[in-house]
Amino acid sequence: xxxxxELKRSFKASVWFMFLTFPILVIKVNPIEKTVIWRWENMAxxxxxxxxxSILIRAFYIHRExxxxxxxxKKRFGYIGDEPLVQFILREPKYLYPLAAATLLFALLFPSxxxxxxxxxxxxxxxxxxxxxxxxxxxGVAGLLDLGYVAFYAVGAYSYALLNLxxxxxxxxxxxxxxxLAAMFGIVLGFPVLRLRGDYLAIVTLGFGEIxxxxxxxxxxxxxxxxxxxxxPRPGFFGMEMDLNSAIVYMYYLVVGLVIITIFVVNRLQDSxxxxxxxxxxxxxxxxxxxxxxxxxxxxxxxxxxxxxxGIVGVIFAAKTTFINPASFTFxxxxxxxxxxxxxxxxxxxxxxxxALILILLPEYLRALSEYRxxxxxxxxxxxxxxxxQGIIANVRRSYxxxxxxxxxxA
Amino acid sequence: xxxxxxxxxxxxxxxxxxxxIALGYTMVxxxxxxxxxxxxxIYMIGAFTAFxxxxxxxxxxxxLLGIIVLAGLAAAVWASAYGYTIEKLAYRPLRHxxxxxxxxxxxxxxxxxxxxxxxxxxxxxxxxxxxxxxxDFMEPVAHIIGxxxxxxxxxxxxxxxxxTLVIKFTRIGKAMRATSQDRMMAxxxxxxxxxxxxxTFIIGSxxxxxxxxxxxxxxxxxxxxxxxxxxxxxFTAAVLGGIGSIPGAVLGGFVLGxxxxxxxxxxxSDYEDVFAFSLLVLILIxxxxxxxxxxxxxxV
Amino acid sequence: MxxxxxxxxxxxxxxxxxxxxxxxxxxxxxGEIVALIGPNGAGKxxxxxxxxGIYNPTQGDIKLYQEGKKEARLNGLKPNQVTEKGMARxxxxxxxxxxxxxxxxxxxxxxCRTTSFIAGAIFRTRHNRREEREIIERSYSILEKVGLxxxxxxLASNLSYGAQRRLEIARALATDPFLLLLDEPAAGMNPQxxxxxxxxxxxxxxxxxxxxxxxxxxxLVMSISDRIFVMDYGKKIAQGTPQEIGDNPDVIKAYLxxxxxx
Numbered sequence: 001x002x003x004x005x006e007l008k009r010s011f012k013a014s015v016w017f018m019f020l021t022f023p024i025l026v027i028k029v030n031p032i033e034k035t036v037i038w039r040w041e042n043m044a045x046x047x048x049x050x051x052x053x054s055i056l057i058r059a060f061y062i063h064r065e066x067x068x069x070x071x072x073x074k075k076r077f078g079y080i081g082d083e084p085l086v087q088f089i090l091r092e093p094k095y096l097y098p099l100a101a102a103t104l105l106f107a108l109l110f111p112s113x114x115x116x117x118x119x120x121x122x123x124x125x126x127x128x129x130x131x132x133x134x135x136x137x138x139x140g141v142a143g144l145l146d147l148g149y150v151a152f153y154a155v156g157a158y159s160y161a162l163l164n165l166x167x168x169x170x171x172x173x174x175x176x177x178x179x180x181l182a183a184m185f186g187i188v189l190g191f192p193v194l195r196l197r198g199d200y201l202a203i204v205t206l207g208f209g210e211i212x213x214x215x216x217x218x219x220x221x222x223x224x225x226x227x228x229x230x231x232x233p234r235p236g237f238f239g240m241e242m243d244l245n246s247a248i249v250y251m252y253y254l255v256v257g258l259v260i261i262t263i264f265v266v267n268r269l270q271d272s273x274x275x276x277x278x279x280x281x282x283x284x285x286x287x288x289x290x291x292x293x294x295x296x297x298x299x300x301x302x303x304x305x306x307x308x309x310x311g312i313v314g315v316i317f318a319a320k321t322t323f324i325n326p327a328s329f330t331f332x333x334x335x336x337x338x339x340x341x342x343x344x345x346x347x348x349x350x351x352x353x354x355x356a357l358i359l360i361l362l363p364e365y366l367r368a369l370s371e372y373r374x375x376x377x378x379x380x381x382x383x384x385x386x387x388x389x390q391g392i393i394a395n396v397r398r399s400y401x402x403x404x405x406x407x408x409x410x411a
Numbered sequence: 412x413x414x415x416x417x418x419x420x421x422x423x424x425x426x427x428x429x430x431x432i433a434l435g436y437t438m439v440x441x442x443x444x445x446x447x448x449x450x451x452x453i454y455m456i457g458a459f460t461a462f463x464x465x466x467x468x469x470x471x472x473x474x475l476l477g478i479i480v481l482a483g484l485a486a487a488v489w490a491s492a493y494g495y496t497i498e499k500l501a502y503r504p505l506r507h508x509x510x511x512x513x514x515x516x517x518x519x520x521x522x523x524x525x526x527x528x529x530x531x532x533x534x535x536x537x538x539x540x541x542x543x544x545x546x547d548f549m550e551p552v553a554h555i556i557g558x559x560x561x562x563x564x565x566x567x568x569x570x571x572x573x574x575t576l577v578i579k580f581t582r583i584g585k586a587m588r589a590t591s592q593d594r595m596m597a598x599x600x601x602x603x604x605x606x607x608x609x610x611t612f613i614i615g616s617x618x619x620x621x622x623x624x625x626x627x628x629x630x631x632x633x634x635x636x637x638x639x640x641x642x643x644x645x646f647t648a649a650v651l652g653g654i655g656s657i658p659g660a661v662l663g664g665f666v667l668g669x670x671x672x673x674x675x676x677x678x679x680s681d682y683e684d685v686f687a688f689s690l691l692v693l694i695l696i697x698x699x700x701x702x703x704x705x706x707x708x709x710x711v
Numbered sequence: 712m713x714x715x716x717x718x719x720x721x722x723x724x725x726x727x728x729x730x731x732x733x734x735x736x737x738x739x740x741x742g743e744i745v746a747l748i749g750p751n752g753a754g755k756x757x758x759x760x761x762x763x764g765i766y767n768p769t770q771g772d773i774k775l776y777q778e779g780k781k782e783a784r785l786n787g788l789k790p791n792q793v794t795e796k797g798m799a800r801x802x803x804x805x806x807x808x809x810x811x812x813x814x815x816x817x818x819x820x821x822x823c824r825t826t827s828f829i830a831g832a833i834f835r836t837r838h839n840r841r842e843e844r845e846i847i848e849r850s851y852s853i854l855e856k857v858g859l860x861x862x863x864x865x866l867a868s869n870l871s872y873g874a875q876r877r878l879e880i881a882r883a884l885a886t887d888p889f890l891l892l893l894d895e896p897a898a899g900m901n902p903q904x905x906x907x908x909x910x911x912x913x914x915x916x917x918x919x920x921x922x923x924x925x926x927x928x929x930x931l932v933m934s935i936s937d938r939i940f941v942m943d944y945g946k947k948i949a950q951g952t953p954q955e956i957g958d959n960p961d962v963i964k965a966y967l968x969x970x971x972x973x
Contacts, residue, residue, distance in 0.1 A: 020492050023485065024459060025531045029466040031538050036467050042531075145511050147518070192696045199446050199514050203646065204695045207688040210643075214688070218681040265833050272832030273825055273846070280808045280819045287806035290763060292794035292823025292886050301829065331639070335522055342515060375526040381519025385512045386504045397812045399864035402851055 010054035017050040018043050087396050090350065107256050111249045119252045123320065125360040126255045127313050130262050132340035132352040134309025139338065140346035140395070141270060142302035143282025144194070145202040147334050148209025151189075152182040152307035154216065154329035156314020161229040161324055162222075171235035175315050182311020183304045190303035194296060209334055216326040228325025235319050251320050258316070262309065266349055269305070271398060278302050279347070332374065339377045342384050345391020354392060417555045418676040419669065424560040424629070426668025427567035431622030432645030433652070433660035434574065435494075435615025441591040441655040442611050443506070448517035449497055450619060451642015452524035455635065457490035457620025458539075458627040459528055465540050479542050486620040493524075494616030495609055503605070521639070528635040535634065542628040559629040566625060570618060571661055578657065583610055591655070640684060644671075647691040653704020662702060713740035715776060716921055717798075717890055722771030724754075724761050731757040733945040734771070739890065744912065744922045746932045748956075749942035750965065755925045756803055758942070759894055763800050764790040777889060795823050799883035800892035803925070805875050809868040813859055813878055816867050817850035820885025850885055857881045857911060873904035877911065884915070891915060893924040897931050905931055933957065941965070 025042040029035070089095045111119045131153065138146045159178040163169045169177075193204045216223045223229070234247045235254065242250060269275050277298045280288045289295050318324050336359065344355025359377065363370040384391065432454050439447045465482035473481070501520045505513040543559040578584035589597040590607045598604050626641075627633045644667060652663025667687065674686045694701065717739040724732040732754045739745050747755050761768040764785065773785040775796055783796050794800075799820075808816050825846060831839040854860045857877045862870060867878060876896055883891055893912070897905045909931055916922055926932050932939065932953070939956045941949040943965040949956060956962055 016496070020489070020496060021531075023463045023489055024456065024528055027463050027467060028532065029463055029470070031466045031540065034470050036470055143511070145514065193692075196695060196699065198511050200695050200699055202511070202514060203446065203643075203650075204692050206643070207692045207695075211685055211688045211692070214682065214685045218685075268835065269829070269832045273822060273827045273843070274829065274832050276811070276815055276819055277822055279811055279815075283808035283810055284806045286765065286790070287802065287808065288819070289790035290765070290794060290800055290802075290806075291820050291882060292791045292799075293819070294789075294791050305829070332522070335518065338515070338518070371530065372526075375523055375530060378519045378521070378523030378526060382501045382516045382523065383519075385508070385516040385519070386501065389508065389512055397810070397815065397864075397866065399812065400814055400847060400851075402860070402863065 006058050007055070010051050010058065013054045014047045014051035018047045021046050086350070086393055090396075104260075108253075111252055116245050116248045120248050121361065121364050123248070123252045123255050125357055125364075126252075126259050127316060127320075128337065128340060128360045129259055129353050129356040130255070130309055130313050131337045132344065132356045133262050133266050133349065134306045134313070135337050136341050136344075136347065136349070136352045137266060137269065137278070137309075138302050138306035139341050140348070140352070141275065141282070142278040142299060143198070144299060144302060145198060146205045146303070146306065147202050147331070147338070148189075148205035148207070148212075149306070149310055149337055150329045150331070150333040151205075151209040151212040152185060152310035153314040153317070153333070154212055154326075155182045155185050155307075156311035156316075157318040157324045157328070158216065158223060158229075158314075159311070160315040160318040161232050164232060165229060171233070171315070171319050175312065178315035179308045179311045182314065183308040185311075186304040186307030187300055190300050191296075194299040194303065206331060206334075209329075209331060213326050213329050216329070223326070226325060226327070228323060228327075230323040232318050232322045232324065234322060251316075255316065258312065263349060263353075270347075270349070274298070274301065335381075336377055339380050341391075343380050343391060345393045345395055347395035348391060348393045351391045351393035351395070413555060414676070418672045420556045420560060422669035422672030423665065424563050424668070425672060426648075426665035427563050428622045428626045428641070428664075429645050429648040429667050430661045430664025431567055431570060431618045431625075432641060433648040433664045434657065435619045436646050436649040437652070437654055437657060437660040438587075438611050438615050440649070441657075442587065442594075442608055443502070443513075444510075445502060445513050445517065446646065447502075447612075447615075448514065448642070449501075449520040449524060450494075450615065451638035451640075451645065452521050452528075453490050453494050453497075453616045453638070454619035454623040454641055454645075455638030456493050456524065456528065456623075457486040457616070458623030458633050458637065459532065459635075460489040461486035461620070461624040462537060462539050462627060462633050465542060469540055475542070475544065478540075482542065483621070483624055486624045487617045490620030490623070491613040491616040494612040494619075498609060498612045503608075521642070525635055525638065532635065536632045537634065539627040539631050539633045541631065542624075557629075559625070563625045563629060566621065570621060574614070574618070574657070577614075583607070587611060643691070644687045647687055647694070650691065650699070650701055651694050653701030656701070656703045659701055659703035666702075713743065714778075715739070716741050717923070718772075718774045718776070719762070720772045720774075722758070722761060722773065723769045724757050724766055725769045730945050732761060732768070732942075735942065735945075735947045737940055737947070737950075739921050739923055742916060742919060742921055743937045744916055744924070744935050746936040746939045747923060747925045747942065748927070748929075748932055748939060749948075753942040754945040755942055756894060757945075759800065759892055759925060762793075763798065763892065764788045764793040775890070791823065794886050794888070797888050798890045798892065799886040799888035801876070801879040801883050801894055801896060803894040803898065805872075805879060807867040807875055807878060807882070809866070811867060812864050813867055813870065814847070814850055814854065814863040816878055817853055817881050817885045818846050820853075820882045821846045821849060822886075824887055853881045853884050856884070856914070858907070873900050873907075876900065876908070880911065880915075888920065890921045890923065893922060893926075895925050895927060897926055897928040909935055 022043065025046060026039050028037040028039060089099065110122060135146065135149050138144050138149070156178040159181050160171065160174045163174050163177065189208050193201055196204060217226050219225070234242070234251065237250055277288070277293050280291070280293065281295065281298055285295060340355040340359050341352055343359060344353065345351030363373040369376070432450065435450045435453070436447060439445060439450070461482040464485040465478050468478045468481060497520055501516045502513050505516055543562050545553070546558045549556070549558045549561065578587060586597065586602045586607045587610070589600070589602055590604055594604055597607070645664070648663035648667045649660045650663070651666055652659025652661065667690065670690065671683060671686055675683050715738055717737075719735065719737040722732055722735045723730065735758060737747070747758065749755050757766065760766045762773055762785065767787050771786075775783045775785055775798060777783070777797055785793055785796065788796070808819065811819070825842050827839045827842055851860065851863065854863060857880055859874060859878060859881060862874065867875065870878060880891075880893065880896065896912070897908055900908060905928060912922060912924070912935055936953055939951065939953055940947060941956060941962050948965055949959045949962050951959065
């Protein structure tokens with residue numbers, strides 16, 4: 001178990017963190033009334049917390065070592081061994097289909113099982129599922145770290161708000177236009193930047209995202225500035241007038257539909273010639289080009305497709321909230337979507353769905369936690385990278401079965 | 412003409428701060444090839460520590476000089492402690508991971524630290540005590556350059572000189588240069604690379620803290636979010652000068668500071684941040700190696 | 712005389728003041744195995760990189776002649792365009808797609824000979840499905856050829872070193888080249904693996920491909936090459952049959968003389 005030596009190290013860590021957090025966590029000054037509050041209890045929390053955490057992490061490492069030797073012995077019995085249960089279920093239609101059907105049924109019954117507030121929350125969470133799946137194409141599959149994803153989301157939202165305001169176009173007319181505009185933005189922005197190395201690409205996309213937000217904020221004649229655009233109509237349903245409740249339920253089903261389409265499309269994309277090229281590009285650009293793949297075109301496709309989804313969700317977002325302003329499209333929004341992808345597992349569709357549901361629903365239901373939401377998102381990015389870079393549900397490559405002499409390729 | 416000089420000097424002041432922060436980016440990048448996204452937060456934490464300590468001391472009636480020294484010291488100590496800890500927790504375990512992993516970790520760290528300060532302190536803007544007095548001898552030129560501008564420019568210059576000397580002539584400086592050239596080889600010649608990397612973070616953080624203290628006292632207010640924008644701008648400065656190059660970071664800082672100052676002075680102040688971001692995007696697209704940096708040739 | 716398929720004239724590549732490749736001529740005929748040898752740092756890999764579009768050469772001409780097609784000048788083309796023209800390569804420091812399966816690695820090679828795109832991926836028309844099936848079958852048969860069919864679904868990173876090298880060859884073959892460039896294919900292989908590689912290269916040649924290889928294993932070079940080019944300090948110092956090269960005093964001085972194991 002944990003030795004004396006390790007206890008000592010945990011103790012040292014705890015002392016170090018008490019020191020580290022001393023000025024920020026303990027002292028609180030009020031420079032106007034000239035008062036100082038000493039919050040010594042915080043120091044105690046940090047000390048105890050770090051000590052416990054440090055022991056837990058050490059225990060985790062010891063446990064992991066033991067687990068590793070365990071899986072090796074398990075392999076001998078021929079069963080899945082190193083294959084996690086989730087993968088096993090995903091692979092077996094026998095389990096997958098009923099499970100998917102049950103989930104779908106639950107999703108369809110959701111508005112009648114819960115009240116409109118819950119439905120509304122779920123709609124938001126599902127929108128993030130779509131955003132996560134869209135960004136997943138760019139970051140998870142193609143390996144392009146896009147920190148300005150929210151810009152395309154903003155393009156979609158403002159497309160709806162502005163086109164509706166000036167030309168009185170309806171939701172359904174603008175939905176494809178928003179998607180197209182976002183895709184075009186993706187191509188225009190992507191073209192110059194996609195030849196950059198990964199980390200520069202990240203920063204440039206971040207820059208673009210901020211530029212778009214700042215322009216929206218300052219160019220009042222165009223975007224009505226920081227006060228935003230209000231009274232955006234909700235989507236119509238064959239010209240039917242709806243009260244607020246049915247509008248929320250309608251919105252919910254719309255998003256459920258979008259989620260299903262997205263999963264279908266993203267799944268097919270990943271398992272295609274194009275999807276393979278994306279992954280190969282992520283793995284090794286030079287080898288990829290040497291194998292005859294056009295780097296720019298392939299990257300641009302990923303970038304534009306990711307942007308398309310952000311655009312679609314942007315339009316829906318504007319329609320759902322009926323009010324938008326530039327403050328909804330900050331870098332933090334991009335960071336949230338990135339956390340979803342990283343937590344769920346880059347490249348893994350199921351992972352991203354679960355990631356989105358956890359990250360959006362959890363703070364919603366645990367009110368006490370919601371204050372710590374962004375803190376947790378930051379911590380998740382760090383912790384996942386350090387302890388589980390593959391995410392909750394790792395992406396597993398598809399395998400193919402062949403008959404002996406190999407004329408039949410089959411899934 | 413006077414307006415021009417005023418803008419020029421305020422550009423120098425801004426540029427000094429950018430340069431101080433940019434050094435941290437460039438040194439870390441030079442050694443481990445990581446864009447330390449959380450560096451802006453180190454600057455913010457440095458400024459916040461200085462704010463807390465100086466306010467406490469002034470409430471307890473310390474003399475101004477004592478406050479300056481203690482607040483500056485505290486800012487440097489805690490900022491470097493944070494820098495050191497962040498490297499150890501969030502970057503060191505990822506040293507052999509794919510290139511984007513430490514960057515994502517750094518972004519997470521940045522968000523974490525922002526919200527940590529937000530939760531532990533406040534989201535409001537707080538008035539930062541004026542630490543730098545108006546000097547009497549500055550009276551005749553006070554309408555174009557304030558005393559704090561002068562102090563900022565001089566402190567920055569001094570910091571540059573000290574840093575250059577440290578890197579050129581000390582043992583640790585030599586080890587840093589060796590590590591940045593070839594980490595493996597440095598390790599084989601007996602350099603404790605972990606220690607070199609830690610030292611780099613500590614030096615970078617100290618410089619950022621000095622920058623944070625100076626600018627907060629100059630502007631007179633502080634909040635948890637100042638690190639984000641300052642960080643990106645300083646990163647722009649580092650890239651502009653050629654990331655990895657120390658003189659480049661300083662040059663880039665001044666170029667960015669002056670550009671911003673003139674652009675806001677002569678064009679419009681609405682788009683102050685847009686100038687910096689656009690500059691960043693343009694350099695990365697057209698000359699990613701910056702003014703003084705060398706282009707990287709990828710080995711195949 | 713056999714038909715020429717690649718003709719390189721006066722090729723130079725300068726990096727700043729360094730002449731990594733200096734006025735090198737080289738030609739390859741149909742169905743030939745040509746070796747490019749030389750001491751470490753002689754500029755062989757740089758030469759390869761110029762040929763395959765990774766570097767844009769400072770001067771010189773690279774021309775490719777394919778049966779029934781116009782001659783193609785490769786200078787300044789992007790690597791993927793060079794591959795489309797029918798010249799594929801492997802890498803000295805293995806560059807497989809580590810997190811993809813063995814089969815998928817080869818399937819990537821089929822990319823430039825297939826066409827399905829976004830709509831094809833989403834709607835999967837009959838044409839797309841047939842194409843996908845062909846990609847899989849073709850890739851599998853190539854794996855059979857290089858003897859990796861047992862590992863189809865393994866991750867590339869889990870293969871042994873020798874198997875990874877063979878997978879690189881398989882991946883290059885999947886692009887349907889008529890000229891295959893191998894950069895030190897035997898590096899790090901044991902004698903048994905080298906023997907198998909020897910057989911594989913001969914087999915590929917017998918299928919009608921020409922091969923240009925950089926190699927340090929002199930036994931392999933001498934046994935399979937039709938002709939050998941020797942580079943030293945960026946310049947070509949000799950060319951000829953293995954016999955002629957073995958007897959060339961310049962070569963012995965520059966290269967063989969220094970290597971104790973030759």
